[in-house]
Amino acid sequence: MSPTVLPPTTLSSGPGPGPSAASARLPLRERLAAQVQRRGALAVLVLVAAIASATSATFPTWSNVSSILGNNAFVWLLALGMTFVIITGGIDLSVGSLYALGGVLGAYGAQTGGTWLAILLPLAVGAGWGTVQGLLIARAGMAPFIVTLAGLLGARGLLQAVTHEGATTYLVPAGSWFRNLGAGVWTPVILVGVLFALGGLLLTRSRFGATLTALGGNENAALLMGLPVARAKVLVYLLSGTLAAGAGALGSARLGSGVTTIGVGYELTAIAAVVIGGTLLTGGSGSIGGTVSGVLLLAVIHNLIDHYFSQYGSAFTDAVNGAFLALVVLLQTLLSRTQQLT
Amino acid sequence: MVQQDPGPAPDSVLEAVGVDKSFAGVHALRGVDFALRPGEVHALIGENGAGKSTLIKVVTGVYRPDAGRVRLAGADREFRNPLEAQAAGISTIYQEVNLVPLMSVARNLYLGREPRRLGLVDVGRMNRQAAQELRRFGVDTDVTRPLRTLGLGAQQMVALARAVQVDAKVVIMDEPTSSLEPREVDTLFEVIWGLKAQGIAVVYVSHRLDELYAVCDRVTVMRDGAVVHTGEIAGLERLRLISLMLGREMSAVREKGATAFEADRSAGAGGRPALRATDLSLRHRLHRVSLEIRPGEVVGLGGLLGAGRSETAKAITGALATDSGTVEVDGTRLQHRSPAAAMRAGVVMLAEDRKAEGIIPNLSVRENIVLAALPRLSRAGLVDRRRQDEVVRLFMDRLRIKAAGPDQKVSDLSGGNQQKVLLARWLCLQPKVLLLDEPTRGIDVGAKAEVQALINELAEDGLGVLLISSELEELIEGSDRVVVLKDGRVVGELEGDGVTEDALLGALAQDADARDADTRDTDTQDTDAKDQDKEPTP
Structure with a gap:
């Protein structure tokens, strides 16, 4: 309650409250759309999990939940790296192949040199691979789609060479400490959880993260603001490659061997999770929290489909996944339009 | 440093x-x-x-x-x-x-030099500093938006x-x-x-x-x-x-003169208006806006930024859906309100934002010109290249578009020539009424004069033109009549010799004074009422 009545406008007294102040709040519809964009995946995840828990006797059991978490956690690291890449407006199709390559190199390292080699070799190769891709994209100005598609094929090729076209299988020795990294449920979940948390911090609270978001939102502006755009681009592919190969190595620690046929199409699942999590495929906006919701939602749905439709086979799972993704992209387009992002 | x-x-x-x-x-x-x-x-x-x-x-x-x-x-x-x-x-x-x-306002302000603590961006401090900083620039807003x-x-x-x-x-x-x-x-x-x-x-x-x-x-x-x-x-x-x-x-x-308009061009003859808009209303933006454009007449739309000038033009074409109001072209009322329908009836609009709403930069001059006219230049769904070439050549000559040839990319042209290409796109539809929203904004002085001269010629040829311009002299010298808008209302109309800068400013200022007086009256009453309310309080 303020008893004084001021004249509505004071024109002469310098910069008063103008239109910028008058529109301090966005229309409700736009604010709602922004919320759905940001937390939609989480809401759907909660909803799906609640319904599944209520209707299925097996879904809410610890053995089921732990199998969802333990078996998938490492693959989610691909989505973590992909989130950064997509926020810059790029794409990294090589991560599925790098995941497999990392697995084989991890097993090879464990077999020939022990735990340190098993960890460092895949990380080094992934980082190198990512750096080359990043340099081609940032310095040579090539399209990320083409460069990383070449990376996808190249990493598969290297994998075939290392394993003599699948004839040689590298095994992680039974007593190797390396196996501990992938064992059980808690180790993978904590490892991956910590990396996601660090990723979130990097994105929201570091200058690097701000640069990535800025360059995805308006690359020209980022350049003119003097942000280190090219370096950020290289680093983002380096990060994605390292995470993919590292995830593969951890996967091999869990499986006990380097599986050559693994990882096909994982890049697409990662992209799907990122997009479902509310990150704009055109770049400039996104969150790690959203990607967490995205990967969990996909995993839960996958689990439910396996459970209810297993008699139809895995092809059916892929079809449902695809339909779901199409739905999400449609929804995102509508949300973007409501917020007048485009 | x-x-x-x-x-x-x-x-x-x-x-x-x-x-x-x-x-x-x-x-x-x-x-x-x-x-x-x-x-x-x-x-x-x-x-x-x-x-x-x-x-x-x-x-x-x-x-x-x-x-x-x-x-x-x-x-x-x-x-x-x-x-x-x-x-x-x-x-x-x-x-x-x-x-x-x-990104947020604060982020934009500090990108690349965010205040940091322990190596991490100190978001709280950044937002506080940003709000403080921006207030000095007259921007008082939530910096996290x-x-x-x-x-x-x-x-x-x-x-x-x-x-x-x-x-x-x-x-x-x-x-x-x-x-x-x-x-x-x-x-x-x-x-x-x-x-x-x-x-x-x-x-x-x-x-x-x-x-x-x-x-x-x-x-x-x-x-x-x-x-x-x-x-x-x-x-x-x-x-x-x-x-x-x-x-x-x-x-x-x-x-x-400062503009290329001819001062003594004969105003359009009387008779049936080429366009008549009646009582266009849109909540908060337009209030019963009516205007007429006769063939051969340039009608200026005056007013300050935010007065509803662009909105009026968009409402006429149907690009902006109105709550009420009618539009007649040549005496026939438009039933369906959409840019396509307006175009069919002969009303076209040159939008204010050339880059976003007009030019397709990677296409050639030819393609940009014939884009809207493709249905007319096609036979059985196939584009008639010969007729297309004729039309393109005609307009490139007539509008004096400076390009290496019809196949040059439009993005290579200067702003003024891009504007002419857009104008050509609409003119080859043979419209009756042309709505121009800031046709000379952002183009250089020479091209500006040419565009102004063109508007003149087009009106001479019998086209009805609505001209929106925030440049007073362009509006004054270019228009036969000026309809003055303020806060979405028509507040005045200048005609003939009355179209002068003083008169236009007068029309705007007069209204502002009247409004101020009104507001003051209400304020006083409010204050009085409040005071009376307060008095009985012990």
Whole structure:
């Protein structure tokens, strides 16, 4: 309650409250759309999990939940790296192949040199691979789609060479400490959880993260603001490659061997999770929290489909996944339009 | 950063000496000398293509000069990129707001130099500082909002705040007012005077002569890549300035007036209006706006920014859905309201934002022209190339579009020629009514005159034209009649000899006074009522 009545406008007294102040709040519809964009995946995840828990006797059991978490956690690291890449407006199709390559190199390292080699070799190769891709994209100005598609094929090729076209299988020795990294449920979940948390911090609270978001939102502006755009681009592919190969190595620690046929199409699942999590495929906006919701939602749905439709086979799972993704992209387009992002 | 001692300061804080720059054979800068004194506001003007932008890009490190030097505070410098120039104290605000729309206002303000604690961005402090900083620039808003949700003017202010905030010795402003409202322009001027007081030099690029005289100390005029004049702006006659820019004789400019409209063009004959809009209303934006356009008549739409001029034009074409109101073309009421229906009836609109709403930059001149007319130029779904060529040639000649040929990419053309291409696109539909929203904005003086002359010719040929322009002289000299809008209402109409700048300002001002009086009355009553309410309280 303020008893004084001021004249509505004071024109002469310098910069008063103008239109910028008058529109301090966005229309409700736009604010709602922004919320759905940001937390939609989480809401759907909660909803799906609640319904599944209520209707299925097996879904809410610890053995089921732990199998969802333990078996998938490492693959989610691909989505973590992909989130950064997509926020810059790029794409990294090589991560599925790098995941497999990392697995084989991890097993090879464990077999020939022990735990340190098993960890460092895949990380080094992934980082190198990512750096080359990043340099081609940032310095040579090539399209990320083409460069990383070449990376996808190249990493598969290297994998075939290392394993003599699948004839040689590298095994992680039974007593190797390396196996501990992938064992059980808690180790993978904590490892991956910590990396996601660090990723979130990097994105929201570091200058690097701000640069990535800025360059995805308006690359020209980022350049003119003097942000280190090219370096950020290289680093983002380096990060994605390292995470993919590292995830593969951890996967091999869990499986006990380097599986050559693994990882096909994982890049697409990662992209799907990122997009479902509310990150704009055109770049400039996104969150790690959203990607967490995205990967969990996909995993839960996958689990439910396996459970209810297993008699139809895995092809059916892929079809449902695809339909779901199409739905999400449609929804995102509508949300973007409501917020007048485009 | 070394603090300059005010005493033995060098004559020039920023200097370009004999700068040459060519692009693929085009000589963009020829031996340009440019000197900026500390604490001065220096206007840099010239037609499009005169080399202003290239010069700015050379001194800010976007381009490297082929020959010549850039000196900052008396020392030779070679900036390899804008970051280096910025670090050395040269900040630039570009004409199109170069910020990141999806990121928050505070983020945009501090990108690249966020306050940090323990290596992490201190978001709380950043937001507090940003809010404080922006209030000085007349922007009072929630700084965590995405930048895109701010008006263009406020965005420009954020860009300005950003540029000034770095430890700048020189601030370069490239057409900073093109998206500002008058009130915001005043704020900008205050900021500029503040910079001046701190000894910071400002390079001010603008097409608006009023602003130059209001805020600048000296002026450098460029033409065809060379400097043709440098000196004090006070005492320099406007006509002389224009003739320097155009390279024409002063007498010729004086004779023809500041715009290319002919003063004595006979107004459209009476008879049935080509277009009649009645009682167009849209909540909060338009209130019972009515107007008529007769064939051969140019009707100006006057008013300040936000008065509802563009909205009126868009409502007429149906691009903006109205709550009520009707539109008649040639006496026939339009049943379905959409741009396509209006187009079929013969009403076309040249939108204000050329880049976003008109030109398709990667297509050729030919394709851009015939785009809207494709259905007419096709037989059985196939495009008739021969007829297409005829139409394109006709309009390229008639509108004097300067292009290497019909197959040149439109993005290679100058702004003025792009505008003509758009005009050609609509004219080849043979419209009855042409709605022009700021047809000469952002194009250089020469092209402007040509577009103005074209509007004249088109009206002579019997076309009804609605002209929206924020340039008073263009509106006054170009229109046979001016309908004055304020806050979405028609508040006056000027006709014949009554179309003068004074009359237009009068129409706007009169209404404002009346409104103020009204408001004051209500306020007094409110206050009285409140006082009475309070009295019985023990």
